[in-house]
Amino acid sequence: MAEPNYYLSLFPQALIASMLDPAAFGSYYAVGTRVNSREEAMFFDVDPAFMEPDFDLDMARRRCVADADGNPKRSVYLSIHESLARIPIDALGKLHLATSDGVTLSLSRAEDGKTDQPGLFLYQELCPVTTLVVSRLSPRAFCEAITAADTPIRLPRLVFADLELGELATDPLHGRADNLPYRDIDHLRDVLGDFQQHPEKCSKLFQRRARGGLPYRMIKHGIYVGDHENFAFYPFPDLAVLETDHRTWWRSAQFSSTT
Numbered sequence: 103m104a105e106p107n108y109y110l111s112l113f114p115q116a117l118i119a120s121m122l123d124p125a126a127f128g129s130y131y132a133v134g135t136r137v138n139s140r141e142e143a144m145f146f147d148v149d150p151a152f153m154e155p156d157f158d159l160d161m162a163r164r165r166c167v168a169d170a171d172g173n174p175k176r177s178v179y180l181s182i183h184e185s186l187a188r189i190p191i192d193a194l195g196k197l198h199l200a201t202s203d204g205v206t207l208s209l210s211r212a213e214d215g216k217t218d219q220p221g222l223f224l225y226q227e228l229c230p231v232t233t234l235v236v237s238r239l240s241p242r243a244f245c246e247a248i249t250a251a252d253t254p255i256r257l258p259r260l261v262f263a264d265l266e267l268g269e270l271a272t273d274p275l276h277g278r279a280d281n282l283p284y285r286d287i288d289h290l291r292d293v294l295g296d297f298q299q300h301p302e303k304c305s306k307l308f309q310r311r312a313r314g315g316l317p318y319r320m321i322k323h324g325i326y327v328g329d330h331e332n333f334a335f336y337p338f339p340d341l342a343v344l345e346t347d348h349r350t351w352w353r354s355a356q357f358s359s360t361t
Contacts, residue, residue, distance in 0.1 A: 223237050274294030
């Protein structure tokens with residue numbers, strides 16, 4: 103019996119078995135079978151070797167078979183509750199970003215998640231919560247802080263992206279912001295500027311709920327997944343690579359919703 107593909111979806115959070123490859127699954131999950139859905143999708147490849155006996159893979163194998171007409175089984179749900187926390191980070195393979203048009207870009211893990219830029223960060227949390235947070239902490243330090251075992255209010259694991267701040271990263275009050283598409287720029291300036299008045303603060307909420315999905319074109323360094331012990335970084339291609347090697351995806355991503 104052929105092994106299906108296993109995907110950890112972030113919107114919504116779910117572990118899904120499918121006979122579709124990542125490109126076909128991204129198109130199906132973002133657009134649907136009748137082109138009536140149209141919303142972004144993000145999902146990881148998952149190595150099944152890390153999942154037994156926690157998930158019923160035998161059921162997935164039995165159900166992931168083609169129909170009488172030879173059409174592949176598109177999705178079999180194995181889990182929808184705390185799927186992210188239940189799957190080891192070592193089990194996660196490539197991260198796939200599907201646009202609302204169903205075009206998919208695949209990102210590979212990197213060895214290091216360090217950033218070399220000074221200043222403040224804007225993080226969009228993607229799963230299991232969807233908030234926008236500004237922070238003086240680097241991505242790994244931010245992840246460790248929000249998932250720390252001794253923190254009264256914590257997340258077991260987090261997927262998040264760092265977004266472009268432009269000049270606001272180093273000059274929140276006077277830096278140019280005309281190239282930033284975010285709503286409530288004045289409020290963003292106030293939140294960022296608050297770190298100058300309160301140097302003891304490490305992070306602060308900007309928006310309780312991110313609106314309009316993840317603006318792919320505003321990703322700065324990449325996307326991160328981790329907890330207080332494990333961490334993985336998926337670097338986002340630079341503009342030259344996007345325009346030459348991923349032109350179709352990049353053009354589709356230009357029309358993503360703003361935050």
